Amino acid sequence: MRQTWRWFGPQDQVSIQDVRQAGAEGIVTALHHVPTGAVWTPGEIAARREAISTAADGTDTGMRWDVVESLPVSEDIKKQSGDWRAHIDAYRESLRNLAEAGLETICYNFMPVLDWTRTDLAWTLPGGATCMRFDLADFAMFDIHVLERPGAAEDYDAALQDEAARRHAQASDAQRMALAKNVVFGLPGAAESFTLEDVRDHLAEYAAMSEAQLRANLVDFLSEVVPTCEELGLRMCCHPDDPPVPLLGLPRIMSTEAHYSEVMRAVDSPANGITLCSGSLGARPDNDLPGMMQRLGDRVHFLHLRNVKRETSEIRGSFYEAEHLGGDTDMVALVEAALREEARRKAEGRADWSIPFRPDHGQDILDDLGRRAQPGYPAIGRLKGLAELRGIIAALEPRVTAELA
Structure with a gap:
């Protein structure tokens, strides 16, 4: 190899x-x-x-x-x-x-x-290291409330919609902008x-x-x-x-x-x-x-x-970059x-x-x-x-x- x-x-x-x-x-x-x-x-x-x-x-x-x-x-x-x-x-x-x-x-x-696609490019781990992470609730917040994609809410269950709405209401404009930047970061x-x-x-x-x-x-x-x-x-x-x-x-x-x-x-x-x-x-x-x-x-x-x-057993869920x-x-x-x-x-x-x-x-x-x-x-x-x-x-x-x- x-x-x-x-x-x-x-x-x-x-x-x-x-x-x-x-x-x-x-x-x-x-x-x-x-x-x-x-x-x-x-x-x-x-x-x-x-x-x-x-x-x-x-x-x-x-x-x-x-x-x-x-x-x-x-x-x-x-x-x-x-x-x-x-x-x-x-x-x-x-x-x-x-x-x-x-x-x-x-x-x-x-x-x-x-x-x-990631929602966080420098998520802090317990030991102080950072890694990239995909948080499904944060992504739903971006999709429904920041990007405002037509019909986006239909792609998430009621609990996830509620959590996305809660996070959006609590987030500052700077936090919303940072999330959007992370999601559309694109190809390195x-x-x-x-x-x-x-x-x-x-x-x-x-x-x-x-x-x-x-x-x-x-x-x-x-x-x-x-x-x-x-x-x-x-x-x-x-x-x-x-x-x-x-x-x-x-x-x-x-x-x-x-x-x-x-x-x-x-x-x-x-x-x-x-x-x-x-x-x-x-x-x-x-x-x-x-x-x-x-x-x-x-x-x-x-x-x-x-x-x-992986943070859940679902096909679509949150995850973070682990050690190799x-x-x-x-x-x-x-x-x-x-x-x-x-x-x-x-x-x-x-x-x-x-x-x-x-x-x-x-x-x-x-x-x-x-x-x-x-x-x-x-x-x-x-x-x-x-x-x-x-x-x-x-x-x-x-x-x-x-x-x-």
Whole structure:
């Protein structure tokens, strides 16, 4: 399992030197400053590779760009409206430019409007660490009373409606604004940011779209770009919905094993694959992460290893980002399943037998608390997570290799 680290570019408060000291072997990044729908040019790609591999004094950092996360899919493509065909052409051109630069693994998602959603980006834990959290009552308050989405109240039961109204009445204007900012924070490091009016406009455009139609649009997109990936030797891997439940009246199509299985069958190619994110999928109690790795492992091209602690047993509920070994997902079982899949691939002679993973998210601890890095992406919290995951791998890999020899 290749140990990688997400880096948001030269403006990231966690430097490449920090990443080297953490022990990661490769970098996961993207051209976040390039607007969605535009071509990633060879020059921009080369500049990012140079920023990764060359230190300020001109020496080689020893780090390389391993995984693209993410090459974003425009809202026009998701809705099949506006400039969606031109955006697909641009996407193909970006894929060609990435392949020429030696990149092979491309992570993306197909979530409408918001790429991930939390209500608190720095929730304080009993020991003083902070983490990201999704509070369903706070989200209902935002949806019903701050965003004022038409029909929003119908998506929540009476008790949740009452709690949302109570919280809204007690909140100050500053608290309401802070909640709204957290919810629409969007994709980390992205070029675009949303206002509430932007969100309302996007929601109106999706109002008539069903889950089936959004899935059909994803299949159409993949049918267009996967042949290009096959030609170039690229592997696309779709990130799950985060959280993996319907929000804001929007359809969700990559939230469960059944969702992934359907899309893998619809575009049945090794180039159409999965980013298995244990944190996103783990927010649902009905998702069996080790089992998903066993059953879908042939198409898993990238792993996000993180953990969440669910606060209810409901499919849709509150949760927070736990320590990597401290949440509801059995991380040891998941890593073992990944190691077994790697061993199977290696025995088959697959060139892509080593699955890249990164310690996804992390709690802000120690010096992280004053660093103000990208929310969810602290230096020391992720270093701790990577060390824990590395320990699991070191303990299990010899046994798995011996059993399958």
